[in-house]
Amino acid sequence: MTTISNDRSAELAAAGLDGQNKLTLGRLLGTGTIGHAEELPDGTMRATVRIPEDEMCWEPGILILPHGGTLELTLINDDKNTHCSVLPNIGDNLVIWMVNHSKGTATLNLQGPGIYWYGSATGNDEGRGLTGAIVIGGEVPPEAKLDRPAQPRP
Amino acid sequence: MTEYVDAGQAIPLSQLSAVKGSAPAVAENVDYERILESRSEPHNWLTYYGTYDAQRYSTLDQINKDTVKRLAPAWVFQAAMVGMHSGASTFSFEASPIVVDGVMYVSGPDGKVWALDAKTGEELWRYKHASPYDVSLCCGNVNRGVAVGHGKVYLYTLNAHLVALDATNGQVVFDSVNGDVRAGESGSVAPLIVKDMVIVGSAGGEFGVRGHLDAFDAHTGERRWRCYTVPKPGEPGSETWADNGEAWQRGGANCWVTPSYDPELELLFQGTGNPAPDFDGDVRPGDNLYTDSTIAVDVNTGEIRWHYQFTPHDLWDYDSTMENVLFDAPDGRKLLAHADKNGYFFVLDRTNGELVRVFPFVDRITWGEITPDGKVTPKVYPDKEGEPVHFWPGPAGGKEWTHMSYNPQTGLMYVPVQEVGATATRRRREFKESMPYWGAAVAVDLEDFYGYVAAIDPLTGEEKWRWRNEYPMCASTLTTAGGLVFQGTPTGEFVALDAETGEKLWSFQCGSGHHSSPTPYSIDGRQYIAVPTGWGGWIEGFLPGLLGNNKGDALFVFALPEA
Numbered sequence: 215m216t217t218i219s220n221d222r223s224a225e226l227a228a229a230g231l232d233g234q235n236k237l238t239l240g241r242l243l244g245t246g247t248i249g250h251a252e253e254l255p256d257g258t259m260r261a262t263v264r265i266p267e268d269e270m271c272w273e274p275g276i277l278i279l280p281h282g283g284t285l286e287l288t289l290i291n292d293d294k295n296t297h298c299s300v301l302p303n304i305g306d307n308l309v310i311w312m313v314n315h316s317k318g319t320a321t322l323n324l325q326g327p328g329i330y331w332y333g334s335a336t337g338n339d340e341g342r343g344l345t346g347a348i349v350i351g352g353e354v355p356p357e358a359k360l361d362r363p364a365q366p367r368p
Numbered sequence: 369m370t371e372y373v374d375a376g377q378a379i380p381l382s383q384l385s386a387v388k389g390s391a392p393a394v395a396e397n398v399d400y401e402r403i404l405e406s407r408s409e410p411h412n413w414l415t416y417y418g419t420y421d422a423q424r425y426s427t428l429d430q431i432n433k434d435t436v437k438r439l440a441p442a443w444v445f446q447a448a449m450v451g452m453h454s455g456a457s458t459f460s461f462e463a464s465p466i467v468v469d470g471v472m473y474v475s476g477p478d479g480k481v482w483a484l485d486a487k488t489g490e491e492l493w494r495y496k497h498a499s500p501y502d503v504s505l506c507c508g509n510v511n512r513g514v515a516v517g518h519g520k521v522y523l524y525t526l527n528a529h530l531v532a533l534d535a536t537n538g539q540v541v542f543d544s545v546n547g548d549v550r551a552g553e554s555g556s557v558a559p560l561i562v563k564d565m566v567i568v569g570s571a572g573g574e575f576g577v578r579g580h581l582d583a584f585d586a587h588t589g590e591r592r593w594r595c596y597t598v599p600k601p602g603e604p605g606s607e608t609w610a611d612n613g614e615a616w617q618r619g620g621a622n623c624w625v626t627p628s629y630d631p632e633l634e635l636l637f638q639g640t641g642n643p644a645p646d647f648d649g650d651v652r653p654g655d656n657l658y659t660d661s662t663i664a665v666d667v668n669t670g671e672i673r674w675h676y677q678f679t680p681h682d683l684w685d686y687d688s689t690m691e692n693v694l695f696d697a698p699d700g701r702k703l704l705a706h707a708d709k710n711g712y713f714f715v716l717d718r719t720n721g722e723l724v725r726v727f728p729f730v731d732r733i734t735w736g737e738i739t740p741d742g743k744v745t746p747k748v749y750p751d752k753e754g755e756p757v758h759f760w761p762g763p764a765g766g767k768e769w770t771h772m773s774y775n776p777q778t779g780l781m782y783v784p785v786q787e788v789g790a791t792a793t794r795r796r797r798e799f800k801e802s803m804p805y806w807g808a809a810v811a812v813d814l815e816d817f818y819g820y821v822a823a824i825d826p827l828t829g830e831e832k833w834r835w836r837n838e839y840p841m842c843a844s845t846l847t848t849a850g851g852l853v854f855q856g857t858p859t860g861e862f863v864a865l866d867a868e869t870g871e872k873l874w875s876f877q878c879g880s881g882h883h884s885s886p887t888p889y890s891i892d893g894r895q896y897i898a899v900p901t902g903w904g905g906w907i908e909g910f911l912p913g914l915l916g917n918n919k920g921d922a923l924f925v926f927a928l929p930e931a
Contacts, residue, residue, distance in 0.1 A: 290372065301378060302498040305540065310378035318375025325527065325543075327550060328500020350500070358528070358545040360578050361596065362617040365551070365801045 234270055234342065241343025246275020253280055262288040263346060265297055265312070270339065272346035281352040282326035290317045297334040297344060309335075326350025382494055391483040391492040394469040395535035398517040400563045404631055411890040413467045416513055416558040417771070418887075421694035422628035424773035425847050426888040430895035431928060432850030436864045436874045439926050442896060443489030447476040447921040458508040461902030461921055464558065464844070464885035466516045472889075472898065473516050473535070474923060475558075477509040481523055483538065486898075487891045489925065493538035499526035504552040504802050506574035507906035512626070512769075513558030513885075515566060518586050524555040524568045530584055532566075542589035546570075546582055552802045553577050558626045562636070562667050565592055569623025573641040573687070576618030576805035581627070581638055581665060593670030597621035597640045597658045604672075605657035608680075615652035618799055620644035621659040625689040625769050630702070630718060635673060636665040637692040637704055637718065645799075646685040646763070647750045647792050648807025655680040660688045662706055664721060674721035678708045683749035684735050684792070685763035685810075686710045691771045693781065694718060697827060705826045707772055707783050709765025712738050715826050727829035729822055730766035730785055735759040750794040750808050762790030762812045764910035771844035771885055773853070778867050780823045780832055782853045784841030786910060788817040814913045821845060821855050823870060833870035835863075840911050844885035846897070854897060856882020858914050862899055862924065880920025898925045 223232070226245055230237030251261035259279055263272045270293070279285060289299055291312040301308045304323045312318060312334075324330060330348045333340035353359075382389075398414060406414040410427045417424050431439060447461060459477035466473045472486040479497030484490065503526050515522040520541055521533040528547025533540060546568065547553035552575025560567040565583040573579065579597040584590065598619035599605040609616040622641040629636050643652055643659040660679040663672045679686045686709040693705045704718035711733040715725040723742045736746040748759045764786060772783040790812040799805055819840030823832045835855075843856035852873070853865040858881040864874040881903030888897050902921045907914065 289375070289378075291375070299378070300381065303380075304498050304543075305538075306380035306382050306494065306496045307498075308378035309381045309384065310375055312375045313373055315370070315373055316375040317372035318377065320378035324498055325529070325545075326500070328527065329502045330498065331501055353550060354548045355545055357591070359548045360551055360553070360580075361600070362578050363614075365576075365617065366799065367550075367801045368803055 234268060240341060241269065241271045243343065243345050244275070244347070246271050247273055248276045248278065249274030251277060251279045251285060258284040258286060260286045262290065264290040265293045265344065267293050271343040276347045276349060279326065279348065279350045282324055282350050285322040285324065287320045287322055288317065289320060291315060296336070297339055298336050299332060300335045301332040302330040324348065324350060327352050387491045387494055389493055390537050391471050391535065393519070393536050394471050395516050395521070396519045398468055400561065403517065403561060412469065413465070413887045413889050415466070415515065416464055416560060416626045417628065417691065420629040420631065422691045422771070423693055423695065424771055424844065424885070425775055427849045428888050428890055428895045429848065429850040430890070431848065431897065432852065433866055433873060435928055436850070436852060438928050439864070439874055440929060441876070442925045442927040444925070445484060445489050445923040447480065447902070447923065458505070458904060459902070460508050460510050460883045460904030461900040461923070462510045462884045462905060463513040463900050465887040465898050465900070465923070466514060467887060467889035468516055470891050473514050473521050474900065475511040475514050475523055476921065477511060479525055481514060481521060481533065481538065483535070486889060486896065495533055495538040497523065497525045497531060500549070503527050503549050503554050504572065504575050505554055507909065508904055510556050510905050512556055515559040515561045517561040520586070522559040522561070522566050524557050524559055526554055528553050528555040528570065530559065530566065530568055530589065532589060544584060544589040544591065546591070550802060551577055557624050560626050560629065561586060562629055567627065567636065569638065571622050571624040573620040573622040573644055574646065574804055574806060575802060576620070576644040576799050577622065578617060578619055579621035579623055579640060581623045581670070583670060595665055595670040595672065597623060597663065599657065608655040608657040610653045618644050618805065619652065619656060619659065623689065625691060628692050628694050629667065630694055633719060634667050636667050637694070638663050638665055639689040639692060639706070641687040641689050642685045643682050645805045645807030647683055647810070648794055648796055649681055649683045651807070656682070660686055662688060662692050662704070662716065664718070676716055676721045676723065678706070678712070678714060679710050680744055683746065684710070684759060686765060690767065690769045693772065693774050695774055695826065705774070705781055707767045709761065709767065710735065711761045711766035713824060713829070725829055729783055729824060730761060731787055732760035732789065750792040753794050753796060756791050756793045758789060758791045760789040761786065762788045763810060764788060764812070764906070768842060768910050770842060770883065773845045773847040775847040775867055777849060779825060779827070780867070781826050782845040782847055783822045783824055784843060784845055784855060785820050785822050786840035786842065787819060788840055788911060789813045812909055812912050817911065817913060821853060821865060821870070835865050835870040835872065839914060842910055843882035846886045846888060848888060854886050856884070856886070856899055856901065858882070858903065858911055858917065860901065876926065878922065878924050880918050880922070881914065894927055894930070896925050896927045898923060
């Protein structure tokens with residue numbers, strides 16, 4: 215067992231878990247940077263995710279929303295290969311095809327709190343690292359809460 | 369650098385499919401009166417159990433003892449449950465399809481609902497409710513079905529939202545949040561339409577929530593009433609929880625199976641789930657009402673009129689959520705039948721909850737004993753910290769949530785029986801919201817199991833016949849006026865039995881195990897039997913010996929060959 219530092223990024227890099235075809239074949243899922251959606255005055259949210267060249271991952275890999283609702287998401291493919299994105303959305307998943315060096319948008323309606331995953335469903339892009347997370351914080355509305363005193367959480 | 373290529377706007381995945389996008393407006397005039405009289409239109413299956421009495425009986429008889437040998441698939445629908453959002457190891461296709469005048473409405477795991485042409489299997493529209501991947505689910509990514517009426521399709525989602533869809537196109541009409549996913553609540557029940565309301569119950573008993581049953585305005589999604597199934601201090605039943613304790617706050621008693629309903633009494637008969645923590649009773653002294661009970665709930669107010677508790681102070685995870693079948697005795701007495709997880713079959717007077725009869729319906733019961741007058745004596749239970757205790761039936765019960773059926777022609781109940789034991793070792797833990805709160809280490813037996821369909825006379829307790837199977841019965845039965853009982857097996861066979869003798873008359877291998885409820889219907893004079901297949905859910909609880917069986921996600925529809 216080697217020493218573990220508190221620097222997660224350094225640990226991933228040292229282990230070869232921060233890119234393509236180092237220790238792993240692809241990018242370890244759930245790694246990458248963390249980003250926050252911008253909340254607009256009307257309560258909708260806005261964010262951008264990008265596929266960097268030869269990284270086969272989404273940046274940020276984890277996108278945090280302050281609450282559920284409408285997210286205007288811009289997706290950019292800076293890679294020199296074609297990818298796509300299948301995204302969670304109330305009613306039906308959304309799909310967008312993203313050829314090399316392309317930019318598109320998706321309007322997502324999601325409820326929180328909780329984690330949603332999305333990915334590029336072509337070839338094995340998802341397994342290689344193109345699986346990203348959208349994380350929604352907050353609480354359910356008061357009328358949906360149980361009638362009981364506040365309880366301890368982990 | 370050149371400008372980006374315009375990738376445009378993301379579109380719904382169904383736009384890249386052959387989904388038609390619309391269905392005939394057959395649900396417009398499905399209302400309370402029509403559901404009340406649903407037995408008079410046997411070509412349809414208008415509500416979860418077919419009728420409010422939960423008998424799961426069809427008067428259709430084209431498929432009968434003589435013709436069933438020619439039964440063959442008419443069409444198959446593949447639900448395509450793939451990807452991380454499906455929870456690949458846990459999903460199960462558990463629904464009972466609803467059929468209205470040639471249109472089938474069925475839900476699958478992962479928030480999916482489809483409207484299908486019930487004659488051809490053509491996909492008319494689809495809806496996919498996006499639920500977070502990390503919702504606390506004790507028993508898999510499952511849904512037991514939808515309710516259809518008032519022009520809408522009602523779905524209770526994994527993240528505890530009651531969603532109403534336009535029955536003609538699957539578009540959301542309203543979406544009411546009804547549970548706290550941070551507290552460990554979730555949803556899996558098939559809603560029930562009564563009057564102008566939609567009834568749903570909560571799930572999450574393994575996470576120490578406080579159970580409830582709720583009624584919503586079917587048109588607006590506004591909540592009319594909530595019935596908590598664990599009383600607060602000072603409320604009736606609170607004396608069965610420790611004085612000044614906190615246990616009631618996490619008491620369980622969830623309502624994750626659809627109630628039956630008596631329109632004359634205006635009572636819902638709701639089964640309630642286990643207390644929490646499941647196996648550690650020392651932290652919740654008392655009988656723990658209204659856990660493991662049938663409660664009779666006034667449909668107009670949500671008040672509990674009477675209750676009967678099947679396993680007081682449960683220490684074995686013996687939920688009583690499963691159905692309460694309503695039937696009348698020859699003398700007209702209004703009765704209710706309930707085959708409990710604890711291995712005993714109860715007959716109650718449904719006007720007042722009085723015990724009429726109780727008898728065992730499984731072979732092996734070691735946890736305790738219930739005398740004919742209803743006295744309960746626990747014998748074997750996880751009592752000492754760290755000491756393993758083996759008992760029968762295991763925590764999935766002698767019968768799980770999957771439903772029995774009642775055939776008025778034979779007077780028999782057809783019960784899917786599981787003979788599986790388990791070992792529990794008490795391991796106390798602190799309560800923390802959203803974390804599993806069992807109070808034990810539990811391992812269900814990997815061997816020494818079997819199952820059968822038992823044909824039971826509820827008036828005498830006599831078992832008239834049984835059809836024994838190498839593996840436990842983990843799917844609902846259906847019985848018909850054709851003299852048949854249908855049963856799916858864990859190994860994929862869909863079997864037709866003679867309702868009078870139990871003789872196996874026909875079977876078809878569906879390729880994956882059954883954990884659902886078959887639905888009968890007819891179109892243009894041709895009778896069909898629909899059955900979702902797809903082995904999964906809480907397999908580690910009811911049959912871990914087949915945890916590795918093939919998964920699947922197909923809805924099979926059978927009919928006799930066309931002339």
